[in-house]
Amino acid sequence: MTLRPIVLVSFMALAACGGPDTPAVAVRPLDVQGAWVRPADSGLVSAAYLVIINRDTAPVTFIGAASPLAESVSLHETMEMGGMVHMMPLDSAQVIASNDSLVLAEGAKHLMMTGLRRRLAAGDSLPLMLSFAGNQTVVVSAAVRTP
Numbered sequence: 343m344t345l346r347p348i349v350l351v352s353f354m355a356l357a358a359c360g361g362p363d364t365p366a367v368a369v370r371p372l373d374v375q376g377a378w379v380r381p382a383d384s385g386l387v388s389a390a391y392l393v394i395i396n397r398d399t400a401p402v403t404f405i406g407a408a409s410p411l412a413e414s415v416s417l418h419e420t421m422e423m424g425g426m427v428h429m430m431p432l433d434s435a436q437v438i439a440s441n442d443s444l445v446l447a448e449g450a451k452h453l454m455m456t457g458l459r460r461r462l463a464a465g466d467s468l469p470l471m472l473s474f475a476g477n478q479t480v481v482v483s484a485a486v487r488t489p
């Protein structure tokens with residue numbers, strides 16, 4: 343991933359240009375926090391959890407996710423029906439209102455990953471590309487850990 347060096351360079355450029363009253367870093371309109379993934383063994387299936395915070399003044403629409411380590415990443419929702427726990431694929435377009443967030447958590451909405459190209463052990467990380475309407479992509483590194 344080459345994103346991190348680019349981010350660092352732009353941060354330094356901003357810091358160098360800003361006067362004493364200028365904040366060094368503008369608030370990112372889309373903030374992704376706490377991304378983590380369950381370990382995966384021979385089944386090569388796992389789930390990712392994270393929170394997307396929209397700090398923009400306009401709504402944003404989450405349209406899907408992908409990872410170079412998975413054949414497919416899709417939005418699922420876990421729900422209980424008649425005492426049984428089911429997972430259902432969700433229409434992946436999710437509108438996040440201004441100053442609202444989309445919470446992907448255990449027992450709720452999550453990103454289901456199938457066709458993993460390798461095992462995921464605790465301590466690994468998995469790159470996730472989150473796509474939003476208007477050609478916005480946010481790349482995050484999700485930590486692999488046990489729940």
Ligand SMILES: [Cu+2]
Nearest residue numbers: 389418429454
């Ligand atoms: Cu699922």
